[in-house]
Amino acid sequence: MSILIKNAYIVTMDKDGAGEIPNGFLLIENNLISKIGSIDSIGDISGDNSGDADSISADTVIDAGGAVLMPGLSNTHTHLGMTLLRGYADDMALQSWLETKIWPAEANLTAEDVYYGSLLGCLEMIRSGTTAFCDMYFFMDETAKAVDAAGIRGCLAYGMIEFGDLEKGNKEIAMNEKLVRDWQGKAGGRITTMYGPHAPNTCCQSFIKRVKEAAERDGVGVHIHVLETEAELNYMKENFDMCSVHHLDAVDFWNTSKVPILAAHSVWMSDGDIRLFAEKGVTVSHNPVSNMKLASGIAPIQKMLDAGVKVTLGTDGCASNNNLNMFEEMKTAALLQKVGTMDPTALPAKAVVEMATVNGGRVIDSMTGVLKAGNKADMILVDTSKANATPIFDVYSHLVYSAAASDVKTMIVDGKILMQDYNVLVMDEKEIMKKANECALSLAERAKAK
Numbered sequence: 001m002s003i004l005i006k007n008a009y010i011v012t013m014d015k016d017g018a019g020e021i022p023n024g025f026l027l028i029e030n031n032l033i034s035k036i037g038s039i040d041s042i043g044d045i046s047g048d049n050s051g052d053a054d055s056i057s058a059d060t061v062i063d064a065g066g067a068v069l070m071p072g073l074s075n076t077h078t079h080l081g082m083t084l085l086r087g088y089a090d091d092m093a094l095q096s097w098l099e100t101k102i103w104p105a106e107a108n109l110t111a112e113d114v115y116y117g118s119l120l121g122c123l124e125m126i127r128s129g130t131t132a133f134c135d136m137y138f139f140m141d142e143t144a145k146a147v148d149a150a151g152i153r154g155c156l157a158y159g160m161i162e163f164g165d166l167e168k169g170n171k172e173i174a175m176n177e178k179l180v181r182d183w184q185g186k187a188g189g190r191i192t193t194m195y196g197p198h199a200p201n202t203c204c205q206s207f208i209k210r211v212k213e214a215a216e217r218d219g220v221g222v223h224i225h226v227l228e229t230e231a232e233l234n235y236m237k238e239n240f241d242m243c244s245v246h247h248l249d250a251v252d253f254w255n256t257s258k259v260p261i262l263a264a265h266s267v268w269m270s271d272g273d274i275r276l277f278a279e280k281g282v283t284v285s286h287n288p289v290s291n292m293k294l295a296s297g298i299a300p301i302q303k304m305l306d307a308g309v310k311v312t313l314g315t316d317g318c319a320s321n322n323n324l325n326m327f328e329e330m331k332t333a334a335l336l337q338k339v340g341t342m343d344p345t346a347l348p349a350k351a352v353v354e355m356a357t358v359n360g361g362r363v364i365d366s367m368t369g370v371l372k373a374g375n376k377a378d379m380i381l382v383d384t385s386k387a388n389a390t391p392i393f394d395v396y397s398h399l400v401y402s403a404a405a406s407d408v409k410t411m412i413v414d415g416k417i418l419m420q421d422y423n424v425l426v427m428d429e430k431e432i433m434k435k436a437n438e439c440a441l442s443l444a445e446r447a448k449a450k
């Protein structure tokens with residue numbers, strides 16, 4: 001199977017390579033990018049099988065018509081099953097939101113709920129340009145089945161909460177171990193796994209140490225929430241006389257020499273915490289919309305980048321965002337750093353696109369996030385024929401400050417076309433929205449009845 005995309009404005013995100021290619025072509029063979037370059041440099045690019053020395057033939061030819069071809073976006077922190085809880089509880093602070101609304105509702109979740117919530121999430125991601133995501137939730141077999149069916153890439157963790165209860169902790173670890181055993185590398189490598197201890201204030205230190213050992217034994221990463229709120233920071237200081245980062249450093253948790261660590265939020269970071277993350281090679285998932293909505297605070301992202309921390313971008317779940325729109329997340333990230341530091345040069349557009357593509361891709365699959373020969377064929381076409389794309393002086397400025405998720409017209413993941421010219425080819429959209437809506441209403445009814 002081969003696909004040729006021609007007449008594209010290619011944003012490769014390849015620092016050592018081509019950068020941008022204004023009149024570009026890209027050839028996909030099976031699931032890999034085999035050729036990428038400028039049409040001007042090779043002359044004819046008809047895409048037919050004429051045998052012309054300059055022509056490149058392919059089974060499928062997509063004329064991009066000047067659209068931007070770029071790596072797919074990677075959403076590095078979400079809870080896909082929570083898509084059913086979109087708008088279920090708004091305008092609250094994290095702890096009361098979790099304790100009084102979200103956890104009681106989640107106590108009623110079924111496998112079917114998580115399956116349709118996850119499929120709905122996959123659909124929303126396909127429509128908005130996200131080709132890969134990192135997830136942490138319950139009933140993860142269902143999320144894995146949805147990812148398999150939808151054709152995107154998912155790095156899945158089972159979310160573990162044990163509140164210092166040894167017996168509960170044993171059960172939680174066993175669940176995550178099963179996820180790793182059953183799904184690591186499945187769906188042709190599109191599904192990978194991690195361990196998911198929820199947070200330092202919901203999982204005790206010795207439990208998190210055990211989780212890290214299990215992850216190192218299995219050769220998979222760890223995905224955790226950390227320092228999301230000032231309340232967490234105060235709780236850790238009161239109970240352990242140190243912040244979450246140093247509390248876990250005491251058991252060498254942040255050491256990434258064997259497996260990667262993905263730290264979601266990281267809002268209340270001191271300069272010392274930032275230095276430690278940079279030294280240890282921890283990857284941060286910045287979630288600006290969720291942090292603003294729950295009034296958690298402003299993560300010091302520009303400081304982290306300056307210190308050499310690997311920063312990626314995530315939406316968090318649909319109950320705290322309330323969508324999976326990475327274009328919105330990119331713009332919010334840039335604006336929030338500027339207003340937070342009162343410096344308009346903070347987090348410029350290109351750095352944000354790097355976070356959402358190169359850096360995010362690296363934590364999910366090192367052969368994604370950059371368009372270059374040999375990498376996996378995960379990419380999107382962004383329509384530039386609309387009013388909001390006129391004029392374009394700088395492509396990164398356009399992608400961050402003006403483009404909309406609804407401008408994503410085509411998506412390819414692992415060499416397969418999932419959406420072409422706004423038509424989603426891999427699922428029945430209406431049926432999924434109907435089923436997800438039914439599950440959401442029934443879940444809310446069950447939660448109310450208790």
Ligand SMILES: CSC[C@H]1O[C@@H](n2cnc3c(O)ncnc32)[C@H](O)[C@@H]1O
Pocket residue numbers: 079094098102103106136137138158159160161198225228290316317320
């Ligand atoms: C143990 S699975 C994940 C768990 O996390 C909850 N959750 C969703 N959003 C957030 C957030 O922003 N901070 C902390 N925890 C969050 C989710 O509801 C699940 O219970």
Ligand SMILES: [Zn+2]
Pocket residue numbers: 077078079225264316317
């Ligand atoms: Zn979260």
